Amino acid sequence: MSFLILKSLHMSCAAISYALFFLRGIWSLNGSGLMRQRWVRIAPHIVDTLLLISAIALAYSIEQYPFVDAWLTAKFLALLLYIVLGSIALKYARNKTVRIFFWLAAQAVFGYIVLVAINHKPFIN
Ligand code: HEM
Numbered sequence: 682m683s684f685l686i687l688k689s690l691h692m693s694c695a696a697i698s699y700a701l702f703f704l705r706g707i708w709s710l711n712g713s714g715l716m717r718q719r720w721v722r723i724a725p726h727i728v729d730t731l732l733l734i735s736a737i738a739l740a741y742s743i744e745q746y747p748f749v750d751a752w753l754t755a756k757f758l759a760l761l762l763y764i765v766l767g768s769i770a771l772k773y774a775r776n777k778t779v780r781i782f783f784w785l786a787a788q789a790v791f792g793y794i795v796l797v798a799i800n801h802k803p804f805i806n
Contacts, residue, residue: 684742693736697728699791702767706784709771755803756794763790 685716701724708716715721739748740746747757770783796805 682695682738683737687735687738687742691732691739694728694735695795696731698725699788701725701728702771702787704789705771707781710777710780710784738790751803752797752801755797759790759794759797763787766790 701721701754705716705721705725708721736756745753747753766783766787770780770787774780774783793805797803
């Protein structure tokens, strides 16, 4: 697969992953029944798996790797943080205030990952 197709796949998965996280946050805060739909529970896993596979393939094709190149280390660690904050927001938070806090925090981390991706630098200034 060409680098450009791979990168487009990676960026599309990132955009869909964010859109699904955003929507699930809204639905969970509204107590919407949409959260219980089968596709809403399955799609994020498929998209996030593709996001990760394309990330690994991209890293191999440019020969830069997490724990070797600082910007990819930052991306990888921030991705873990995004997953933890996101799970708290959607699964473990006990009340609405905590859910909103973690939902917003996860989005801030997502924004940081996009900035790191664009700048190829872990610190944005
Ligand atoms: C939520 C997680 C992620 C998001 C939102 C994301 C977003 C992006 C975006 C927007 C780009 C295109 C940047 C540009 O060329 O302007 C990109 C490229 C890339 N990403 Fe990710 N990414 C994520 C996770 C990861 C992870 C975990 C890795 C590796 C461990 C990774 C490795 C790469 C690589 C190698 C490129 C290609 C950079 C280049 O063109 O030279 N990404 N990512």
